[in-house]
Amino acid sequence: xxxxxxxxxxxxxxxxxxxxxxxxxxxxxxxxxxxxxxxxxxxxxxxxxxxxxxxxxxxxxxxxxxxxxxxxxxxxxxxxxxxxxxxxxxxxxxxxxxxxxxxxxxxxxxxxxxxxxxxxxxxxxxxxxxxxxxxxxxxxxxxxxxxxxxxxxxx
Amino acid sequence: xxxxxxxxxxxxxxxxxxxxxxxxxxxxxxxxxxxxxxxxxxxxxxxxxxxxxxxxxxxxxxxxxxxxxxxxxxxxxxxxxxxxxxxxxxxxxxxxxxxxxxxxxxxxxxxxxxxxxxxxxxxxxxxxxxxxxxxxxxxxxxxxxxxxxxxxxxxxxxxxxxxxxxxxxxxxxxxxxxxxxxxxxxxxxxxxxxxxxxxxxxxxxxxxxxxxxxxxxxxxxxxxxxxxxxxxxxxxxxxxxxxxxxxxxxxxxxxxxxxxxxxxxxxxxxxxxxxxxxxxxxxxxxxxxxxxxxxxxxxxxxxxxxxxxxxxxxxxxxxxxxxxxxxxxxxxxxxxxxxxxxxxxxxxxxxxxxxxxxxxxxxxxxxxxxxxxxxxxxxxxxxxxxxxxxxxxxxxxxxxxxxxxxxxxxxxxxxxxxxxxxxxxxxxxxxxxxxxxxxxxxxxxxxxxxxxxxxxxxxxxxxxxxxxxxxxxxxxxxxxxxxxxxxxxxxxxxxxxxxxxxxxxxxxxxxxxxxxxxxxxxxxxxxxxxxxxxxxxxxxxxxxxxxxxxxxxxxxxxxxxxxxxx
Numbered sequence: 001x002x003x004x005x006x007x008x009x010x011x012x013x014x015x016x017x018x019x020x021x022x023x024x025x026x027x028x029x030x031x032x033x034x035x036x037x038x039x040x041x042x043x044x045x046x047x048x049x050x051x052x053x054x055x056x057x058x059x060x061x062x063x064x065x066x067x068x069x070x071x072x073x074x075x076x077x078x079x080x081x082x083x084x085x086x087x088x089x090x091x092x093x094x095x096x097x098x099x100x101x102x103x104x105x106x107x108x109x110x111x112x113x114x115x116x117x118x119x120x121x122x123x124x125x126x127x128x129x130x131x132x133x134x135x136x137x138x139x140x141x142x143x144x145x146x147x148x149x150x151x152x153x154x155x
Numbered sequence: 156x157x158x159x160x161x162x163x164x165x166x167x168x169x170x171x172x173x174x175x176x177x178x179x180x181x182x183x184x185x186x187x188x189x190x191x192x193x194x195x196x197x198x199x200x201x202x203x204x205x206x207x208x209x210x211x212x213x214x215x216x217x218x219x220x221x222x223x224x225x226x227x228x229x230x231x232x233x234x235x236x237x238x239x240x241x242x243x244x245x246x247x248x249x250x251x252x253x254x255x256x257x258x259x260x261x262x263x264x265x266x267x268x269x270x271x272x273x274x275x276x277x278x279x280x281x282x283x284x285x286x287x288x289x290x291x292x293x294x295x296x297x298x299x300x301x302x303x304x305x306x307x308x309x310x311x312x313x314x315x316x317x318x319x320x321x322x323x324x325x326x327x328x329x330x331x332x333x334x335x336x337x338x339x340x341x342x343x344x345x346x347x348x349x350x351x352x353x354x355x356x357x358x359x360x361x362x363x364x365x366x367x368x369x370x371x372x373x374x375x376x377x378x379x380x381x382x383x384x385x386x387x388x389x390x391x392x393x394x395x396x397x398x399x400x401x402x403x404x405x406x407x408x409x410x411x412x413x414x415x416x417x418x419x420x421x422x423x424x425x426x427x428x429x430x431x432x433x434x435x436x437x438x439x440x441x442x443x444x445x446x447x448x449x450x451x452x453x454x455x456x457x458x459x460x461x462x463x464x465x466x467x468x469x470x471x472x473x474x475x476x477x478x479x480x481x482x483x484x485x486x487x488x489x490x491x492x493x494x495x496x497x498x499x500x501x502x503x504x505x506x507x508x509x510x511x512x513x514x515x516x517x518x519x520x521x522x523x524x525x526x527x528x529x530x531x532x533x534x535x536x537x538x539x540x541x542x543x544x545x546x547x548x549x550x551x552x553x554x555x556x557x558x559x560x561x562x563x564x565x566x567x568x569x570x571x572x573x574x575x576x577x578x579x580x581x582x583x584x585x586x587x588x589x590x591x592x593x594x595x596x597x598x599x600x601x602x603x604x605x606x607x608x609x610x611x612x613x614x615x616x617x618x619x620x621x622x623x624x625x626x627x628x629x630x631x632x633x634x635x636x637x638x639x640x641x642x643x644x645x646x647x648x649x650x651x652x653x654x655x656x657x658x659x660x661x662x663x664x665x666x667x668x669x670x671x672x673x674x675x676x677x678x679x680x681x682x683x684x685x686x687x688x689x690x691x692x693x694x695x696x697x698x699x700x701x702x703x704x705x706x707x708x709x710x711x712x713x714x715x716x717x718x719x720x721x
Binding site: 003004006007010011014015018021022025026028029030034035036037038039040041042043044045046047074098099100102104105106107109110111112113114115116117118119120121131133135136137138139140141142144145146148 | 218220223286288292294295377378381417420440441442443444445446447448451452455456459460462463466467470474520524525526528529530532533534601602603604605606607608609610612613615616617618708709710711712713714716717718
C-alpha cells in the first residue's frame with residue numbers, strides 16, 4: 001500500500017504518542033499503585049446482616065486510620081453520617097443491599113460504583129475540616145436524587 | 156400517441172430518482188420514523204433540561220426519569236438506527252445497483268420488526284413501567300414487554316443488516332478481483348460490528364433479563380449483565396460514528412467538488428474500527444468492583460488503539476479539503492480554505508460536526524484513561540461528552556445528510572431557502588450545544604452527578620454552587636437546551652418540507668468518484684474472513700477470563716426491583 005510522506009509522519013506521531021500515553025498510565029498504575037477501585041470480595045446482598053456488614057459504621061484501625069463499612073440502599077446510606085477528626089485516613093468499604101448505586105464524594109477522587117453482591121473500596125485522607133457531601137451518581141429509582149450522606153471532619 | 160408520450164415525459168421527470176424507486180421508498184420510511192423520533196426526543200430533552208435546572212416542575216403524571224428514558228431511547232437508539240439504515244439502503248442501491256425483490260423484502264421485514272419493537276418499548280416507557288434509562292441496568296427491572304421490544308428491535312436491525320451485506324457480497328461475487336465500492340465496504344464493516352456487538356445485548360436480554368422479568372428465574376447476575384451490556388454499549392458508539400464517517404469520506408469530498416484523497420487508508424481505518432471497538436467495554440466499568448485492575452488495563456490499551464483510525468480519518472478528510480481547495484486555485488498555507496463551499500449546508504453541517512469532534516475526542520481520551528476516570532465517572536462531564544460526540548458530531552453530519560438524502564429519495568429539489576434554513580439550524584444547534592455541553596463538562600469536573608433530577612442535596616453548599624455560577628450552572632445547561640430545542644423543531648420543519656412540499660426535481664446523490672489509488676488497494680483489506688477472525692480472537696482474549704470469573708465466582712444473584720422500589 002502506498003503511503004504519502006505526510007501520512008507516514010502523521011502516523012508515526014500518532015502511534016508514538018499513543019504508546020507514550022499508555023506507558024504513563026501503566027507506570028502510574030502498576031509501579032505507583034494508582035489503580036481504580038476494583039475490589040474483588042463478594043457478599044450476599046439479600047443477607048447482609050450475616051456478613052461483615054451486620055453493623056455498618058465507623059471503626060478505628062489505628063491512631064489516624066478508620067474503616068467505614070457502609071451500606072448503600074434506595075435512597076440513602078447506612079449510617080447516614082460519620083464523623084472523623086481532620087487528618088484521618090478513611091478506608092471506605094461499601095456494598096449495596098438492592099440496586100446499583102455509587103459512592104461519590106464531589107471534590108475528591110472518591111467515586112466508585114456500588115453493585116449488589118460486591119464490596120467496593122476506596123481510601124481518602126481528609127486534611128481539611130468541614131462537611132463533605134456524599135452522593136449517589138448512578139440512577140437507582142424515583143428517589144435517586146435524594147440519596148446522600150455526610151462526612152463531618154472535625155478540626 | 157403524442158399525448159401519451161408527453162405524459163410519459165412528465166412522469167419520468169416527476170420521478171427523477173437515481174435509485175430504484177422501490178429502494179428509495181424503503182429508505183424513505185426509515186427516514187420518516189427517524190425524524191418523528193427526533194422531534195419527540197428533542198422535546199423530551201427540553202422538559203428534562205428545564206426540570207433539572209429547577210426552572211419548571213413536572214406534572215405529577217410525568218416523572219423526570221421517565222422523560223430521561225424516553226429522551227435517551229428515542230435519540231440515541233431510534234433516531235440514529237433508523238437514519239443509518241435509511242442511508243444504507245439508499246447508498247447501497249446507488250452504488251451497487253437495485254436490491255433484488257427478495258433482499259428488499261428482507262429489508263421491509265427488518266423495518267417492520269424494528270418498528271414493532273420500538274412501539275412496544277415506547278409504550279412501556281410511556282406507561283412508566285420501564286423507567287430504567289436506556290442502559291436498563293439490572294437489578295432495576297422493567298416490564299417484560301420492554302425487554303421483548305428491545306429484542307425485536309435488535310433482531311429487526313440484524314435482518315435489515317444481513318440484507319445489505321448479501322447485496323454487497325453479491326456484487327463482490329459478480330465482480331471478482333475488483334475492489335468493491337467503498338460505500339458497500341464501509342457499510343458492511345459497520346453492520347458486522349453491529350451484529351457482533353449485538354450478540355452481547357441479546358445474550359443478556361434473552362438469557363438473563365427476560366426469564367427474570369417473566370418470573371422464570373428469581374435472581375440475576377448483575378455484574379455479568381453489566382459486562383454484556385457494555386460489550387455492546389461501546390461498539391454502539393461506533394455504530395453511530397462509522398456512518399457519519401462514511402458521509403465524511405464519501406459524500407463531503409463530492410459536495411466540495413473533489414474526490415477522496417486515499418481509498419486504501421479509508422478501508423484500513425474501517426477495518427481498525429471493526430477490530431478495536433468491541434473488546435473495550437470495561438472502560439465503562441473502570442470504577443466497579445469484581446473486575447481486576449489487570450483486565451481493566453488491557454481493555455484500556457485496546458480502547459486507545461482506536462486513536463489510530465481516528466487520526467487516519469482526520470488526515471484523509473483534511474487532505475481531501477486541501478487537495479480540492481488547491482485544485483480550485485487556493486494558494487498559500489491556508490487560503491485554499493476559502494475555496495470550500497461554506498454556504499452549502501451539505502458541507503457546513505458535517506464540517507461543524509468535525510470541529511466539535513476535536514474536543515469530543517480529547518474528552519473521550521480522558522474518560523477512558525484508567526485512573527483519570529475517577530474524576531469524571533458518572534458526572535455531568537460524561538453527558539457533556541456524548542452530547543458532543545453523538546449529539547453534535549454524528550447528529551450534525553446526519554442533519555447535513557438529510558438535505559440531499561430526503562430530496563433524492565422523494566425526487567424533489569433542495570431549494571435555496573431550504574439550504575438557508577439548514578444553515579440557520581446548524582448554527583443554532585452548534586451554539587446551543589456549545590453552551591449546554593460546555594457547562595456540563597465544567598459542572599462534571601466539580602462533581603455534579605449525571606442522570607439526576609432537580610436537587611440541592613438539602614442545600615449542601617457544594618450542590619448549591621452548581622446552580623449559581625454564570626457559565627458553570629444548571630441554568631446555562633437549560634438555556635443551551637432551549638436553543639437546541641428550537642434548532643430541533645426547525646430541523647423537523649426542514650424535514651417535513653423536504654419530504655412532502657419541496658418542488659419536484661432532480662437532486663444529486665453526492666458520491667465521491669473512486670480515489671485515484673483504488674486499483675492499487677491491497678487485496679487483503681477485502682478479506683472479511685481474516686478481519687472477522689481477528690476480531691473474534693481479540694474479543695475472546697479480552698473477555699474470556701473475566702467472564703469465566705464472573706460466572707464461577709459470582710455472588711448470590713439479585714432479585715428484581717422496580718424503579719419505584721417497593
